Structure formats: structure tokens, C-alpha cells
Amino acid sequence: MKKGVMRPGHVQIRVLDLEEALEHYRDLLGLIEMDRDTQGRVYLKGWTEVDKFSVVLRKADEPGMDFMGFKVLNNEVLSQLESDLTAYGCDVEQISSGELKGCGRRIRFVAPTGHSFELYAEKEQTGKWGLSNVNPEAWPRGLKGMKATRFDHCLLYGPNVEATYQLFRDVLGFDLAEQVVDPEGNRIAAFLTASMKAHDVAFIDCPEPGKFHHASFFLDSWEQVLRAGDLISMTDTSIDIGPTRHGLTHGQTIYFFDPSGNRNEVFCGGDYHYPDHPPVTWKAEDLGKAIFYHDRVLNERFLSVLT
Amino acid sequence: MFTITVESSPTRQSFQISTGDSVLVGSEKCLSNLIPVGCRGGGCGVCKVRVVEGDYSSKCMSKAHICDAQAADGYVLACRVYPLSDMCIELVKR
Numbered sequence: 030m031k032k033g034v035m036r037p038g039h040v041q042i043r044v045l046d047l048e049e050a051l052e053h054y055r056d057l058l059g060l061i062e063m064d065r066d067t068q069g070r071v072y073l074k075g076w077t078e079v080d081k082f083s084v085v086l087r088k089a090d091e092p093g094m095d096f097m098g099f100k101v102l103n104n105e106v107l108s109q110l111e112s113d114l115t116a117y118g119c120d121v122e123q124i125s126s127g128e129l130k131g132c133g134r135r136i137r138f139v140a141p142t143g144h145s146f147e148l149y150a151e152k153e154q155t156g157k158w159g160l161s162n163v164n165p166e167a168w169p170r171g172l173k174g175m176k177a178t179r180f181d182h183c184l185l186y187g188p189n190v191e192a193t194y195q196l197f198r199d200v201l202g203f204d205l206a207e208q209v210v211d212p213e214g215n216r217i218a219a220f221l222t223a224s225m226k227a228h229d230v231a232f233i234d235c236p237e238p239g240k241f242h243h244a245s246f247f248l249d250s251w252e253q254v255l256r257a258g259d260l261i262s263m264t265d266t267s268i269d270i271g272p273t274r275h276g277l278t279h280g281q282t283i284y285f286f287d288p289s290g291n292r293n294e295v296f297c298g299g300d301y302h303y304p305d306h307p308p309v310t311w312k313a314e315d316l317g318k319a320i321f322y323h324d325r326v327l328n329e330r331f332l333s334v335l336t
Numbered sequence: 337m338f339t340i341t342v343e344s345s346p347t348r349q350s351f352q353i354s355t356g357d358s359v360l361v362g363s364e365k366c367l368s369n370l371i372p373v374g375c376r377g378g379g380c381g382v383c384k385v386r387v388v389e390g391d392y393s394s395k396c397m398s399k400a401h402i403c404d405a406q407a408a409d410g411y412v413l414a415c416r417v418y419p420l421s422d423m424c425i426e427l428v429k430r
Contacts, residue, residue, distance in 0.1 A: 093379075267376035286377050289379050334375055336398070
């Protein structure tokens, strides 16, 4: 049942070198640089996104994900979810308005998989980049690289996927769109949505907590995914796999790494989910086809290379 | 062009590497498959090796995988290491 969580709003990613990371996220992915703050963090977004930013880069000694944030409908919902999380047994941390420039009050909790998540209700809205909100043109000129349209979701690895799924379902109102189940009936992957998208966040079981598998960005077409592949080669960017299609969600995809080793995905297509839809199930013994629909063989890297 | 010798008992193998390539990318280009390939960005730790001998420059790598003590003992991530001479490295079991 919906609890007022709207969408993925931001992800803060740790990078080893900020300028190298900017060349990657701004010039290759084509995200728009929106702001910087006194901590040295850089704020970016996809051009179709209405809110001011969705990706925050922070220089650190270890790459990975600091946190992922979801925007909720309004401040009443935020307060309600805050008390619901506390009642559920989560430690909820308060982060004051403005700690991220242009973002309102945030609350933060750690899921059983070891990842930090945030909820917030307000963020400055700068509108779609390069377009008016009245009689908008089809797209803005001057986009770079892959012309990524929006931050779409994260895939995260950690233990206690089941407990995390229950928290997201019972407290935050996410639906289980797709799952991977092993022969003993254990859910080893949960693809969760707060919207009609096939996933807003996904979890895969792994013994080490808090691991970052990828942040994903949406493209409009298969042609754009192939073009992204061309750009990855042109720039000698570290590729993981693709272009190919996923079985899970059926999205068309290519995976690659940022200069600090964080994995990125750009993809198009994918299934949709309504709240009355039962979850789609993939068998763990067919995980190869579930992840890489064409090769039908899982590469070790997809399961073990994480930041 | 430098020669990278990989010590991994019982065998000892080597490959040639062009100037400007990291040890990992050099290994990949020679189809040597000697060093496991991960993110190629100093983040995931999969290509950890120990430098036994040789000069190199390096770019920053995740401290989650190479802490200061390990760095002092010659441990590196092969994707972030650029040879300045012939080198001898040994593989590190994960």
C-alpha cells in the first residue's frame, strides 16, 4: 500500500578524484552540473529532472555509496514516516534543511542490508534543464555524451534482503515488482518500486553489508544505449558488460565503471508495475538468463565486483 | 615497453606492456588472464597484487582494499599501477 514515497530523489556517490569523476558523470553520461558546496561536493542531474539535483559526488578515500534518498509527497508524510520508522525499530537521524544545498529537512536510517537511506519532502525545483515549462521544445540543445535523462534507481548488495524488503514494504509502501527465489524458497533478490517503474531500488543478497552495485540512468531508446557503448569505447572507459537485455525487468542495458570503480548503468525500456500486479519470479538456478537475457551466462564480475 | 613477470607458484609467467597502460590493462591486452579483472578504477579490490620488484607510478586506490600498512608492504591494485621499469609482481589470493 502506498505510503507517500514518490521516487528516487538522489544518490551521494564517493569518488577518489573529483575532476576525473566530473569528466565521467558530466561529460560522458551527460549529467548537468548544477552546484557545488563548501564541503567540495558536486551536484548534478539528468536534464529531464525537475528538482535541482539527483547525483552528489563526494571525494573520499573509498568509493561507494554514502546514501540514497527518496522524495515523499509532503512534510506531513515525512513526519508520519519518521514516526513509523521509529516505531518499526529504526534509528532515525535528523539532517537539517540546507545540509544538501537546496534540499529540505531529511531523515536518515540504515536498512538491514547496511545501506543508508533518506527521506525528504522538499527540494528546490529548477525545472527541466534548458526547457521552458510553457510550450517546451522536445529536448534542449547542448547536451553532452550519453545525454542521460534521469537518475533512475540503484542496485545494492548486502545481507538481510528479506528484512529490508519487509521494511520497504510495510513502512515505506514499496511493492515487490520482481524477485529471484532459490530452490529452498529463499528470496535472494528483491526489485522494489514505489511507482509504475519496474524498480526504484533493488537488493541482491551478499554477505558483506552496505555494498554498492550500480547507479542507473535512463535513456530513451536502444539506439541511445548502442550510442552509449560507442562513447564508452571512444573514451576508453572501463566497460563491464553489454549492450544486452536483462531478463529481470526486460530493460536494455549497458554497464560500465566510473574512474573510481563505481558501476554505472544506462538503460532503456523495461516493464511496468501496478500495485495489483503479482511479483514476477525468476529462479535462482536460471540467474544467468535473468541478469543477461542473451548470453544466459552470469559473469563472476556482476556478482563480486562492488564498491 | 616493459616486461611484467608474475610470480604465482608453481609457474612464473610474463607479459609485455606498453608505456601508458596500467599493469591490469597490459595484462588484459596480452590476453594473459593472469590478473583478475574488476572495475579497473581502484575501487573493487579484485586485481590486488604485491610488487616484488620494479619502479612504478600509481593513482589513488580505495583504502578499503589497500590500507596504509598494506601499501607500505608493496600491495597495490594492478589497475592503478603504471610501470616505469620491468616489474615483478605476485598474485594475492582473494
